[in-house]
Every structure is written in structure tokens, then in C-alpha cells.
Amino acid sequence: MTGAVRVDKVVTSGQFHLDGGSWDVDNNVWLVGDDDEVLVIDAAHDAAAIAEAVGRRRVVAIACTHGHDDHVNAAPTLAELVGAPILLHRDDLVLWRMAHPDVEPHGVLADGDVIEVGGVAVQVLHTPGHAPGAVCLFAPDLGVVFSGDTLFQGGPGATGRSYSDFGTIIESIKDRLLTLPPATTVHTGHGDDTTIGAEAPHLDEWLARGH
Numbered sequence: 001m002t003g004a005v006r007v008d009k010v011v012t013s014g015q016f017h018l019d020g021g022s023w024d025v026d027n028n029v030w031l032v033g034d035d036d037e038v039l040v041i042d043a044a045h046d047a048a049a050i051a052e053a054v055g056r057r058r059v060v061a062i063a064c065t066h067g068h069d070d071h072v073n074a075a076p077t078l079a080e081l082v083g084a085p086i087l088l089h090r091d092d093l094v095l096w097r098m099a100h101p102d103v104e105p106h107g108v109l110a111d112g113d114v115i116e117v118g119g120v121a122v123q124v125l126h127t128p129g130h131a132p133g134a135v136c137l138f139a140p141d142l143g144v145v146f147s148g149d150t151l152f153q154g155g156p157g158a159t160g161r162s163y164s165d166f167g168t169i170i171e172s173i174k175d176r177l178l179t180l181p182p183a184t185t186v187h188t189g190h191g192d193d194t195t196i197g198a199e200a201p202h203l204d205e206w207l208a209r210g211h
Contacts, residue, residue: 003035005118007144007187010053014045016070018098019161025070030146030187032139033057034118040078041137041146042189043086044070047077059084060117063109065148065189066131067095076103087115089126092133095163109135125176129169130157136177144185145196151177151186153194155206166210174203 010029015022027044037058042065043050059082064072067088075086085106088096096105111126115137125136127150134157137146149157151173159166177186182197 005032005034005120005142007032007142008053010050012045012049014070014073016068018068026190027070028189032117032122037117039063039115039117039122041065042071043075043078045074047074047081050074050078051081054082061115062086063115063137064088065146066134067092068131069099071189072096072099076100089133089135092131095131127172127176129159129172130164132163138180143183144187145177145180146187148189151199152188153192155202170207
């Protein structure tokens with residue numbers, strides 16, 4: 001390992017499309033790695049900007065937290081630019097194919113998988129609800145979890161569209177995320193960071209809100 005493993009963020013902008021609607025969005029793209037290699041989490045909108053942030057490092061993988069087009073629309077182009085495999089949970093192939101009908105991911109993210117980058121282990125947690133194949137990526141040595149659109153500052157990700165379910169996302173958050181150490185930083189797919197400890201006390205409020 002060369003240098004300490006660090007987490008970098010690239011914010012990209014574009015549109016999210018689903019169920020006949022489109023929305024302008026800013027996405028957080030996360031890079032985890034040292035001076036030699038890096039893991040890219042969610043290749044959104046701007047492959048060139050992400051590749052610039054990668055620099056000359058080897059990309060071990062492009063991991064997709066879920067298959068919504070705003071999180072994967074730049075993945076095939078980035079994969080070609082940096083020579084890295086795209087990984088996605090198989091339950092989100094239906095969403096992936098809406099964005100990329102002619103390109104398949106190169107590999108599968110499954111619950112319990114571990115991705116090694118810069119000597120650090122990143123664990124795959126299957127957290128369905130926002131999407132059937134949504135995953136979070138937990139790096140215990142760094143004290144961080146990358147939540148995609150499963151958990152945000154202020155509550156769960158949206159569940160009012162196709163292939164999503166509120167009860168399922170609540171179970172995922174309760175069983176897979178709120179059981180992590182309270183000091184764990186939550187790096188979200190959009191917006192600001194939070195922590196597990198900051199969100200855990202609000203579970204009953206989310207249940208009462210019901211969406």
C-alpha cells in the first residue's frame with residue numbers, strides 16, 4: 001500500500017429518469033483508495049470528471065449501489081476509460097437494462113462479498129427497498145458506509161416509484177445499517193454526510209411518516 005487509504009468525493013450533475021418522469025439531480029461519486037489503486041462507487045453522469053479524479057491509479061472496480069440511471073449512466077464509458085469491471089447486484093439488472101439495454105455489468109455484487117482496495121476491506125451489504133438490488137458498502141477500518149440512496153441525512157431513500165418498497169427499505173436500514181457502530185460516517189448518494197448515531201433515534205418517526 002502506498003500512502004493512507006482516503007475517501008474522495010466527486011459531485012456530478014445530470015438527470016434521473018424513471019416511470020416516465022425526469023428530475024435534475026446532483027450525485028455523489030465516491031472514490032476509496034490509496035496512491036496506487038481505487039474503488040469507484042457509483043459512476044454518475046460524467047465519466048471524464050471521474051476519470052480525472054482517479055488519475056493514474058488502477059481502478060479495482062466500479063461498484064454500483066443500485067441500478068437507477070443517475071447512478072450508472074456513466075459506468076460503461078468510465079469502464080472503457082479506466083479498464084475496470086462494473087459490479088452490480090443481480091436484482092437490479094432490470095433497472096440497469098433500462099439505462100443500458102445493450103451493455104451488461106461485468107460482475108455481481110452479492111451480500112457478504114468483500115472488495116479489497118489499498119489493503120482495506122469493503123463489505124457488501126444487500127439493502128433492498130429503494131431498489132431490489134440496492135447495496136451499501138461498509139469499510140469498517142475506515143469507519144464509513146456508502147449508503148447510495150438507502151439512507152440519507154434525515155431518513156430513508158424514496159420508495160414511491162417502480163421496484164421500490166417502504167417496508168423493505170425500513171427493514172434494511174434497521175437490520176443492516178443501524179446495527180453498525182454509531183460513529184460510522186454515512187457517505188450518501190446525494191447531499192450531505194450523516195452518521196449512524198445521528199439517524200438511529202429517528203426510526204419511529206420514519207415509520208410514522210410512512211414513506
